[in-house]
Amino acid sequence: TNVARTFTKPFHIGIAGLSCECSTFSPLLSGERDFLVSTGDQLGANYAFFADYSDITVTPLIRARAIPGGSIEPDFYDRFKAQLLEGLAAHAPWDGIYLDMHGAANVHGRDDVEGDMLAAIRKVVGPDCVISASYDLHGNVSQRVVDSIDMLTAYRTAPHLDYYETQQRAFALLMRALHEGVKPHMAFRPVPVLVPGERSSTEWEPAASLYAAIQPTIDQFAIWDTSILIGYVWADEPRAMGCTIAIGLDAEQTNAAAHALAQQFWAVREGFQFGVTSGTVDECIHLAMQETATPVVISDSGDNPTAGGVGDIPYVLSRLLVAGVESALVAAITDGAAVAACEAAGVGATAALTIGGKQDPIHGQPLPVEATVVSLHELSWPANPRAGVAVTTNHVAVVQVQGVTVVLTERRTPFHHIQTFTQLDLEPHVYQIVVVKMGYLVPEINQLAKRALLALSPGAVNQDIEHLPYHRLRRPMYPMDRTATWS
Template identity: 40%
Template sequence: MSTSSSTLPRIAIAGFAIESSTFSPHRADFRDFPIVTGDALVNRYASIAPGTQLRDAAQWLPVLGARAIPGGPVLANVYASIRTQILDGLAALLAEGPLDGVFLDIHGAMSVDGMDDAEGDFVSAVRALVGPDTVISAAMDLHGNVTQPLLDAVNLITCFRLAPHEDAWETRDRAIINLVDALRQGRTPLKAWVRVPILLPGEKTSTRVEPAKSLYERIPAIEALPEVVDAAIWVGYAWADEPRCNATVVVTGYDREVIAARAHELARAFWDVRDEFEFVGPPGTLAEGVDAGLASATHPYLISDSGDNPGAGGTGDVTWTLTQLLADERLTAEDSPITLCASVFDHEALEVLAQTPIGAPVDIAVGARVDSGPAGPARVVGILHSLHEGDPAAGRIAVIRVGGLHVIVTEFRKAYHAVTDFTAIGLSPADAQIVVTKIGYLEPELYDVQRGWTLALTPGGVDQDLERLGHHRIDRPMFPFDTFDHEPALEAVILP
């Protein structure tokens, strides 16, 4: 551990995160990574916001934060550029004196063209730069992947404990607090690591329901042990075909035997309930969802277009679902109840729609410019209901009305995962009979507003049917792809 001459420890902050489906033809470019620097980067973390005790406990040195919404793999030149910017920023801080700590805000499922372990490469580069004595603490998504290069490079590591991720910021603050505690104690913990040969989609491992709910509820009691600093369970990321994709348990602490036993305990508990995981929402076909939605006495009825969920890595322009909705006269007649369909993105279509008067008839092909696998562009013949500008994610937005069906077309990729995403463009989910949106499990706002729900098992880059996607590079055997001749040992590997 470094011994800075400053009274207060010097702690750098950097982040680089995306969730990448290798089955998605989308490629993440510079536009996908909003950059945050300076005080804005420090102040986003509640534990070190102005006026908190930890704010005055260290010199917080912002480098750069780059976090994208999920998508496909990152273009190699984009990854190299952001990686270099962060390393250059750290080097500039090191030129002023040693760093006592580094807090890294990462994901764990970032794929990069030509690489199999992007986070391992990135964090290893940070370690090589700052040296062996700087304490590195990382916060991750529970849908990330954990490899030995990553673990070798960090001293402290933790991940979310809720899915949906209502504890995302709490987790990042925990990683910061653990870092400060380690510096105060002048020692860093050991890590007990267990790879669990399970790979399941997030919609089958939500902590809203069993068995994941009880599995993750084991963590606080383990973390409360005096010999333990943190306990974490990673579900892993099912929509990448990489050798690192599997479930993982890591327990950090100061007693080798205790953390090994507790890591084995959590891993064994995960393995023992492997056959109990089911979809968090009622699964079904899109047609079954539409039938249920139209028959529902209460509204809105939510339908997840799960195969093209941009919140999990889908391109956001698969038109398979939209094409089916447009062909359903129960939705497109003038007297049909309101159905909201969010969304497809199409820059070229917006160029045309932006020049069209509100209320004018339109006949335009939209979507399937990035992922045309499940369906080609959808022909939308209707009335231009509204136009909007200024959305930082979506850019320009058009709403086309086809009878009761309101089709949302955006200039760029956007996930419609909150009620406010709709109300910002004058559409009220509460007034709609059906809301169809590209999502898997419902985020809290939509979960609270729904009066019925179908998790539609639709095609796309984050298809819930993993067999249909065709993994061939993951380690085998792997549940549920394979049967096991004998139980895995699930013994912990201890790392310094």
């Protein structure tokens, strides 16, 4: 039955969200200090497209966002959820709810946090309210998520260039349901494939063609929308896997669309490989030292803070020093204590430092070095806040260790923009080797690189997924189980 109740205008719509990609292999937990919680107008300011609709009243409730990290502290999640449910009850009744999600959160010791959150929302708002969610394509979807909401649409690009368009699309789907007075059917097809983003960028095959099939599928089956989710590989829980989702009024056509995309997804599974040359850390350093076109950018992929890594493993730095590299830049290693030691020593001083390996002692060891303090800085953090983000200070030290310039940061800091380097008086173009704690290179850093290499380095988001210590993943799962069959 597609018929929903007849709504009266203006439609009353609530906004909420939870966004944190959580590696269950990280020894750290994400809590209050990691999350940027926005409410009210601060939250509403993120969605300029609300202005496109004259027949809505929007009540922004609460959204919590964090850069990827470890599992969420249960107390933090429980407080967030209670505040959200109180807001929903206080401002009822609702015609629609838009949820700005990521989809790969994990609460320590619990499963399927999004399923828990969305089921709780549904219980408060009732069966008639239309709920639409936008997801990252690295989200893990469960049956409980699908059963709790009416629509889910995901990013179509990785690196993610379309997050705003995806939010807009999720909201447009919600408004379509309200305007037409219907509830569409949502088909969900889990696919037992789980690969990292570094093997499934939409910039190269097979993901490029797989994602290019989305619009033709919508047209062919005459449905509203369809999504392909790659899933999040560093989550040891039963829901972790890829999936396809389709939304439409005709259940048969909607099911057929989700099924067709799922079959295409499964058919290309063996094609999900790294889009750039990959190798051990030493192999990548050796290749980079031979290269005449510079800089060569090496991804320290296992300790990538934008995927859930801790960001403090100094292993690549240690190997650069062993190799005697004469011109390298490492950005960055998170180590507040080392930054404080540099501040105490002062610019120009030589300091005995112990770099990194403090927060993630499972995957890295502290590295003792003699370093010259080149410069000290205070940056705002996060570097490019969106509306509703509480900005704090990030103390940074740039040091020289033999031939290597090392950026030490107080907080986990992604180096996604050249501007982040230039703020520290660094010119990344002049180095033979630039090491970034990243997976696939984001566009600006990719432009910097004359050659890109992906180092299979240790960390909480180790790319050697076939050997991760999974205990709770559903099996068989490709590529952990090479001979897996599925239909």
